[in-house]
Amino acid sequence: MSEIKDRPYHHGDLRRALIDTALAMLAVDQNWTFTLREVARRTGVSHAAPYKHFRDREMLLRELASIGFVRLGETMTEAMSPAMPSTRAQFVAAAQACIGFAYQNPGLYRLMFSSDADKTIDPQLHDAAMSTFGILLGLLEKGQRDGSFRPVAVSALAAASWAQVHGLAMLAISHQLLEEKVGSAPVPAALDMLLDGMCCTD
Amino acid sequence: MSEIKDRPYHHGDLRRALIDTALAMLAVDQNWTFTLREVARRTGVSHAAPYKHFRDREMLLRELASIGFVRLGETMTEAMSPAMPSTRAQFVAAAQACIGFAYQNPGLYRLMFSSDADKTIDPQLHDAAMSTFGILLGLLEKGQRDGSFRPVAVSALAAASWAQVHGLAMLAISHQLLEEKVGSAPVPAALDMLLDGMCCTD
DNA sequence: CTGCAAAAGTTTCTCCTGTAAACATGGAGG
DNA sequence: CCTCCATGTTTACAGGAGAAACTTTTGCAG
Numbered sequence: 525m526s527e528i529k530d531r532p533y534h535h536g537d538l539r540r541a542l543i544d545t546a547l548a549m550l551a552v553d554q555n556w557t558f559t560l561r562e563v564a565r566r567t568g569v570s571h572a573a574p575y576k577h578f579r580d581r582e583m584l585l586r587e588l589a590s591i592g593f594v595r596l597g598e599t600m601t602e603a604m605s606p607a608m609p610s611t612r613a614q615f616v617a618a619a620q621a622c623i624g625f626a627y628q629n630p631g632l633y634r635l636m637f638s639s640d641a642d643k644t645i646d647p648q649l650h651d652a653a654m655s656t657f658g659i660l661l662g663l664l665e666k667g668q669r670d671g672s673f674r675p676v677a678v679s680a681l682a683a684a685s686w687a688q689v690h691g692l693a694m695l696a697i698s699h700q701l702l703e704e705k706v707g708s709a710p711v712p713a714a715l716d717m718l719l720d721g722m723c724c725t726d
Numbered sequence: 727m728s729e730i731k732d733r734p735y736h737h738g739d740l741r742r743a744l745i746d747t748a749l750a751m752l753a754v755d756q757n758w759t760f761t762l763r764e765v766a767r768r769t770g771v772s773h774a775a776p777y778k779h780f781r782d783r784e785m786l787l788r789e790l791a792s793i794g795f796v797r798l799g800e801t802m803t804e805a806m807s808p809a810m811p812s813t814r815a816q817f818v819a820a821a822q823a824c825i826g827f828a829y830q831n832p833g834l835y836r837l838m839f840s841s842d843a844d845k846t847i848d849p850q851l852h853d854a855a856m857s858t859f860g861i862l863l864g865l866l867e868k869g870q871r872d873g874s875f876r877p878v879a880v881s882a883l884a885a886a887s888w889a890q891v892h893g894l895a896m897l898a899i900s901h902q903l904l905e906e907k908v909g910s911a912p913v914p915a916a917l918d919m920l921l922d923g924m925c926c927t928d
Numbered sequence: 929c930t931g932c933a934a935a936a937g938t939t940t941c942t943c944c945t946g947t948a949a950a951c952a953t954g955g956a957g958g
Numbered sequence: 959c960c961t962c963c964a965t966g967t968t969t970a971c972a973g974g975a976g977a978a979a980c981t982t983t984t985g986c987a988g
Contacts, residue, residue: 532954538965555841559945570967575947577965634841637896639757676915683903684916687893688886694839694896695889713878714886720923740936761974772938777976779936 539577541567554631586649589641592632593652599625611667619689626693688718741779756833788851791843794834795854801827813869821891828895890920
């Protein structure tokens with residue numbers, strides 16, 4: 525009888541429930557203009573309850589962004605893990621995973637890189653972002669060690685490839701990679717072009 | 727005596743004045759969280775006056791974004807105009823101009839590519855963005871004609887280079903191109919890497 | 929010149945939001 | 959059993975978005 529209670533006073537895990545509601549709204553609306561009150565309402569809780577878990581609305585948004593970076597990291601890691609013929613192929617897989625993630629979670633991805641997810645305020649968010657960025661960095665370093673990538677400053681490779689992947693993701697989200705405008709497989713095409721410049725075998 | 731009137735009832739060009747105030751606030755705050763009422767207040771006008779010129783707050787934001795695209799286009803065009811030894815050099819100049827513009831107008835640049843500047847709603851904004859994008863496209867086509875760039879689908883070149891430039895701009899704005907992280911000249915380095923893949927001379 | 933319609937501003941009003949403060953409740957430890 | 963504290967709720971208030979109704983100019987037709 526404690527199973528389907530009629531809203532116990534204490535929710536159990538309201539923090540998580542609020543995050544889930546907000547993530548759902550973000551996914552549906554593809555923006556984060558939702559109000560905190562609406563999130564509370566949909567979670568079936570009073571409009572002030574969220575403040576017991578988040579100092580303000582922006583703190584919730586940063587939490588969502590943080591989760592986004594963790595999930596993106598997982599997605600990229602999974603995509604890279606299968607046996608790959610080359611580091612270059614692994615790079616393409618990771619990049620496509622990132623772009624795919626952005627395409628399937630456009631609202632979340634945009635939030636992650638918006639000024640509402642201010643990484644200078646929230647160390648946890650900053651760390652989550654850096655950790656995900658670290659996946660790319662690790663791959664580039666590995667590629668340099670095994671002779672796949674040019675022996676330039678790894679940071680230069682990182683800037684170029686991160687910019688490229690993030691840029692493609694944003695274009696994809698904005699539906700600016702339509703076939704008639706940009707060919708049938710713009711992402712691999714663009715990645716290959718950059719890789720031709722990054723790799724030793726040019 | 728009609729020169730320095732004491733706030734005539736009719737402002738003269740309130741629309742322009744509101745835009746200027748909003749642009750100034752955008753530049754100072756580096757975000758567009760300002761309220762329409764605050765814009766009205768600073769322009770010295772009642773809080774409902776803006777509605778005579780903009781249907782709602784978002785319409786003003788789209789107007790700002792539109793202006794941003796026009797200015798960015800001008801900046802890039804100016805940067806490309808001087809005599810250049812090669813189309814490739816011209817490309818680098820235009821790209822750097824774009825990134826410089828973003829760095830000097832971070833708030834505006836972010837707004838231009840945010841979901842608050844929805845190009846599917848506002849044809850004028852869409853056109854402004856497309857017109858600026860067209861500068862890049864023209865340059866790439868010229869480069870293909872003169873043999874600078876590979877004879878692949880121009881749209882593939884466009885996707886790759888637009889992604890790269892926009893990605894670098896976003897990284898620059900987020901102060902993620904710090905010298906200790908990414909070398910002393912990350913922008914030219916990254917651009918050159920992509921160009922090595924885009925150009926025929928590889 | 930007069931009169932008037934429309935443009936451009938202002939006032940007023942309603943509904944909603946964020947957030948603070950004070951109050952209620954229920955579960956865990958003494 | 960009692961009491962504390964985290965977690966919820968209610969109440970309250972300062973603002974904002976935007977609609978509606980009212981006022982001032984201005985441009986123009988006669």
